[in-house]
Amino acid sequence: MDLGLSPRQEMFRDMVRDFAEKEVAPRAAAVDAEARFPAQTIRMMGELGLMGVAIPEEYGGAGGDMICYVIAIEEISRACASTGVIMSINNSMVCDLIHKFGDERQKRRFLIPLARGEQLGCFCLSEPDAGSDSGNLRVTATAEGDHFVLNGVKNFITNGREADIAIVFATVDRQLKHKGISALVVEKGTPGFQVLKEENKLGIRGSSTCQLLFEQCRVPRENLLGEIGEGFRIAMVSLDGGRIGIAAQAVGIARAALEASLQYARGRVQFGRPIAAFQAIQFLLADMAIRIDAARLLTYRAASLRDGGVPCTRESSMAKLSASEAAMWVTTKAIQIYGGYGYITDYPVERHFRDAKVTEIYEGTSEIQRLVIAGHLLG
Amino acid sequence: MRIVVCVKQIIDPELPASQFRIDASSNRQRPNGHPLVISPYDENALEVALRLKEKAGGTVAVVSAGEPSAISALRKGLAMGADEAALISDPALDGSDAFGLAAALARGIQKLGIPDLVLCGCESGDWADRTVGPILAEALNIPCVSFVAQVDGEDGRLRMRRVVEEGYEVWEGAPPLLLTILSHESNIPRYPKVKDIMTASRRSIPTWSAADLGVEAGDIGKAAIRTEVQQLTLPSRESRCELMDGEPAQQVTTLITKLRERKAI
Numbered sequence: 001m002d003l004g005l006s007p008r009q010e011m012f013r014d015m016v017r018d019f020a021e022k023e024v025a026p027r028a029a030a031v032d033a034e035a036r037f038p039a040q041t042i043r044m045m046g047e048l049g050l051m052g053v054a055i056p057e058e059y060g061g062a063g064g065d066m067i068c069y070v071i072a073i074e075e076i077s078r079a080c081a082s083t084g085v086i087m088s089i090n091n092s093m094v095c096d097l098i099h100k101f102g103d104e105r106q107k108r109r110f111l112i113p114l115a116r117g118e119q120l121g122c123f124c125l126s127e128p129d130a131g132s133d134s135g136n137l138r139v140t141a142t143a144e145g146d147h148f149v150l151n152g153v154k155n156f157i158t159n160g161r162e163a164d165i166a167i168v169f170a171t172v173d174r175q176l177k178h179k180g181i182s183a184l185v186v187e188k189g190t191p192g193f194q195v196l197k198e199e200n201k202l203g204i205r206g207s208s209t210c211q212l213l214f215e216q217c218r219v220p221r222e223n224l225l226g227e228i229g230e231g232f233r234i235a236m237v238s239l240d241g242g243r244i245g246i247a248a249q250a251v252g253i254a255r256a257a258l259e260a261s262l263q264y265a266r267g268r269v270q271f272g273r274p275i276a277a278f279q280a281i282q283f284l285l286a287d288m289a290i291r292i293d294a295a296r297l298l299t300y301r302a303a304s305l306r307d308g309g310v311p312c313t314r315e316s317s318m319a320k321l322s323a324s325e326a327a328m329w330v331t332t333k334a335i336q337i338y339g340g341y342g343y344i345t346d347y348p349v350e351r352h353f354r355d356a357k358v359t360e361i362y363e364g365t366s367e368i369q370r371l372v373i374a375g376h377l378l379g
Numbered sequence: 380m381r382i383v384v385c386v387k388q389i390i391d392p393e394l395p396a397s398q399f400r401i402d403a404s405s406n407r408q409r410p411n412g413h414p415l416v417i418s419p420y421d422e423n424a425l426e427v428a429l430r431l432k433e434k435a436g437g438t439v440a441v442v443s444a445g446e447p448s449a450i451s452a453l454r455k456g457l458a459m460g461a462d463e464a465a466l467i468s469d470p471a472l473d474g475s476d477a478f479g480l481a482a483a484l485a486r487g488i489q490k491l492g493i494p495d496l497v498l499c500g501c502e503s504g505d506w507a508d509r510t511v512g513p514i515l516a517e518a519l520n521i522p523c524v525s526f527v528a529q530v531d532g533e534d535g536r537l538r539m540r541r542v543v544e545e546g547y548e549v550w551e552g553a554p555p556l557l558l559t560i561l562s563h564e565s566n567i568p569r570y571p572k573v574k575d576i577m578t579a580s581r582r583s584i585p586t587w588s589a590a591d592l593g594v595e596a597g598d599i600g601k602a603a604i605r606t607e608v609q610q611l612t613l614p615s616r617e618s619r620c621e622l623m624d625g626e627p628a629q630q631v632t633t634l635i636t637k638l639r640e641r642k643a644i
């Protein structure tokens with residue numbers, strides 16, 4: 001069993017780290033404070049191949065794998081968690097989904113510009129009344145000739161404001177419950193599709209989170225991904241990959257908090273000694289490091305299973321749950337190590353703390369992850 | 380135009396000074412598993428080469444002398460856009476000074492095929508000797524222009540901006556030439572693209588020994604040294620804090636006086 005990175009993965013990591021430190025990190029505080037979408041960074045990431053890391057080159061991607069993908073999300077999120085989630089949604093919830101479930105024409109038309117980063121995508125599953133209970137959708141897709149007509153509201157959609165392409169889950173018949181759900185590609189500018197509202201958030205403030213309205217929105221039938229009624233399965237398989245990305249995002253945030261804590265603990269002097277000399281602080285640092293490494297290993301395991309084409313629902317839930325809770329714990333303790341300064345926006349750890357929280361919520365709350373894992377255990 | 384860029388792999392110079400360790404027996408920095416990178420100016424030199432290639436066509440090769448680990452520096456060079464790479468690695472190189480390294484590099488460059496242009500960094504990020512470039516030019520018997528910040532080429536003639544103390548000089552010359560390159564806004568190294576990293580990682584890079592290059596044992600290693608590092612120590616840094624008294628205007632005057640006294644401004 002080899003847990004090390006290959007030279008190729010190391011070279012990839014070095015590039016992303018270098019890019020993240022020079023281009024992403026210096027803007028992170030402003031992106032957060034001004035709730036500003038980092039458009040220029042995202043454009044550069046597209047040119048480098050970071051918006052379609054694990055998509056084959058023939059479809060505009062970089063030809064990497066899931067391990068590369070999680071390495072990239074960790075490095076970018078360590079610098080800026082907002083940039084991390086923008087990238088994560090485009091990679092795993094949009095590109096990977098179209099690559100797995102789109103037909104050849106859909107891949108040529110939609111996937112190539114998305115994977116190249118020339119366009120941005122969003123994933124629209126949640127609704128005001130369907131969050132954890134995502135099989136219970138109210139947005140309807142009514143067949144009319146060679147079109148579907150969409151009606152209803154989607155909630156909390158990341159990249160909603162900037163996206164050129166939306167993957168929309170809608171039901172053809174509410175009676176059918178999740179078996180009626182179908183996935184459609186909706187292009188920006190389609191009449192009847194608009195952004196209703198943009199949320200103001202605690203963390204990941206540089207990424208937009210929007211309510212989207214579909215009103216008599218006509219979508220060509222050829223934009224249907226997979227079969228009618230296959231949408232829920234498509235969403236769940238995609239979430240297996242997405243959760244690995246969120247796990248990596250959480251690991252990145254936690255690592256940023258640990259690194260900041262180490263630096264601060266070495267420099268801050270109280271009672272005539274750097275606080276790092278106090279065992280109480282050392283124990284916190286040790287526990288932070290263990291939780292981060294454990295979460296990263298679970299994340300790599302899930303990613304490598306997915307690379308091997310092995311079902312990984314349980315493993316990806318474990319990674320996501322463990323990493324998001326590690327991130328919340330580590331960032332909380334980071335503030336503790338900083339003392340009062342940790343509570344002040346001049347220092348980065350309060351941002352890491354605010355950014356970490358959402359990883360316990362989106363792409364399935366911690367409770368939902370536990371249900372998934374227990375479900376697998378109990379069979 | 381055929382261009383060869385000499386790249387040296389070094390321990391990441393961004394490493395905090397507190398982690399810097401010296402091996403007293405060899406008077407060298409201890410690797411200690413620290414991250415290894417391409418010496419910074421060498422990336423600027425590679426960027427210059429890639430831009431010349433993009434403008435006027437031709438090929439770019441990267442060559443390094445060092446430990447087998449330097450393969451990863453060369454691979455990054457390929458990922459950034461170099462067409463060819465070669466490593467010169469031999470235990471016999473151990474103990475070399477700039478003359479020994481230049482002798483080995485010259486033979487490696489000749490084996491790649493005589494280029495129009497050889498680019499070096501103006502100084503390495505670890506020893507900062509600033510000597511390998513000029514000595515290599517001598518070994519290759521071609522002219523050398525040092526501390527070049529910008530290069531433009533037309534019709535086989537190159538215009539170079541050479542940085543000097545109070546400004547810059549403009550030089551013109553026809554290849555073959557060796558230039559040592561400084562960082563400048565026109566040569567900020569590009570990030571390799573992910574797909575190029577994937578391609579570069581599949582390329583095999585030849586490793587040449589001294590024998591492969593026909594380098595005589597007497598030209599490299601300890602036997603060939605003309606300079607020797609006698610002692611290597613870490614600089615000790617002291618920091619002191621001084622508070623300026625008085626009104627802000629008075630504080631500023633005192634500060635300026637003190638900075639002048641220390642020749643900081």
Ligand SMILES: Cc1cc2nc3c(=O)[nH]c(=O)nc-3n(C[C@H](O)[C@H](O)[C@H](O)COP(=O)(O)OP(=O)(O)OC[C@H]3O[C@@H](n4cnc5c(N)ncnc54)[C@H](O)[C@@H]3O)c2cc1C
Nearest residue numbers: 123124125126131132156157158209361362363364365367
């Ligand atoms: C910043 C942000 C970005 C988002 N981006 C997207 C996006 O791009 N696309 C998208 O589709 N969605 C997105 N979401 C929505 C997100 O996935 C949902 O918020 C999440 O699934 C939870 O749904 P809910 O908010 O409706 O909470 P609810 O489902 O109402 O849950 C409330 C609480 O009840 C608990 N709970 C619910 N059911 C159970 C149960 N059966 N057992 C135990 N506890 C339960 C939950 O764990 C939670 O603690 C985003 C959300 C946020 C905050």
Ligand SMILES: Cc1cc2nc3c(=O)[nH]c(=O)nc-3n(C[C@H](O)[C@H](O)[C@H](O)COP(=O)(O)OP(=O)(O)OC[C@H]3O[C@@H](n4cnc5c(N)ncnc54)[C@H](O)[C@@H]3O)c2cc1C
Nearest residue numbers: 385386387444474477499500502503506507508509510511
């Ligand atoms: C294999 C090896 C063994 C060594 N052994 C010893 C030793 O035993 N004791 C000791 O004191 N020192 C040793 N050194 C250090 C050596 O003395 C210095 O590297 C040498 O004096 C050149 O100085 P510099 O590295 O500062 O290069 P500079 O002259 O500052 O370099 C300028 C430019 O020359 C090029 N260049 C320099 N070195 C290389 C290289 N290796 N490959 C490709 N391009 C290069 C780069 O473009 C660089 O930017 C060794 C170095 C090497 C590579």
